[in-house]
Amino acid sequence: MLVDGARGKPEQQRIMRHRGVIVGLTLIAALVWTPVQEAVAEQSRVRLITTGGTISNRPGGRLSAVELLASVPDLEDLLEAEPEEFANIPSSALTLDQWLQLARRINQVFQTDPALAGIVVTSGTDTLEELAYFLHLTVRHARPVVVVGAMRRPGALGYDGAANLRQALRVAGDAESPGRGVLVVFNNEINSAREVTKTDALHLQAFQSRNNGALGATARDRVIYYRRLDRRHTTTTEFDIERISRLPRV
Structure with a gap:
């Protein structure tokens, strides 16, 4: 013993x-x-810039930027959000000139408001990945721009817009988000605008980065990042939209 x-x-x-x-x-x-x-x-203080899409396409009329923010539960406990309406149309109706105007507007907001944590842009899902990648190459600031949308419109059973928007706002306001380029937040996943693509036209998990996987995720209002993007973007991109009046047609 x-x-x-x-x-x-x-x-x-x-x-x-x-x-x-x-x-x-x-x-x-x-x-x-x-x-x-x-x-x-x-x-955190975040600007919401709306362009339209399913996320605001309520039957009988589209939700304004103010109404869209009002649909997010307990938002005042999360951060301060400022609404700005850029457009309120389907994403397929946005022209390249409007894309250029939007990128310039984002650059202007960051330039004139140094205390702003980040910007969230709403978009329809038809061209969401294309718009996000365009901003990824033309926004010239390290602070986060987060593009978000919804698969189901307001009033529909299982409307995902309010939840997606809450997650996007949280990501835009998080201290770990700067320097990662433009992000796409959808159904609790954070993806890079460079890598993400729409993979499903019906299910809520509609956007994925098939080759590399997500950059991170959101869980109970926490933001978790797995990795960083190595490719050039935003502040290191060679594209300067201030030198052109409109995008060339090629």
Whole structure:
């Protein structure tokens, strides 16, 4: 018995030390991580720029930018959001000239409002990936631009617009989002505008990055990133839209 006890005691001490380390790390995470996340959410101010699409296509009339923000539950507890309506039409009706105007408007907002955390742009899903990639190459600021939409319109069973918009606003206001280029947030996933594509015309999980996977995810208003994009974008892109009056036709 004494021999067994002598052998067991060091093992018990080792287990207790490991448990102590785990408990200590958990306490540090609770003391450091959570307050930082809450502080970011409380202090963030985000601009919502709407262009239309299914996310605002209510039967009998389209939701305005103000009404779209009002559809997001408990938004005031998450961050401060400012509405701006750029357009309110299907994404297929947006012209290339309007794309150019939108990119310039985003650059202007960032230039004149240095305290703004980020910008969310709503879009119809038909050309969402194309618009997002265009902005990925023409927005000249490191602060995040997040493009979002919906598969089901307001009033439909399972309307996903309010949830997607809440997630997009949270991503745009997160301290870890700058420097990642233009992002697409859909159904709790964060994808790069360079990599994402529409993969489904019916289901809510309609946008994916098939080759590389998502950049991150949202969970209970937390933003989690898995990786960064290595390719050039935004502040490092060679495209300068201030030098042209309109996009060339090729």
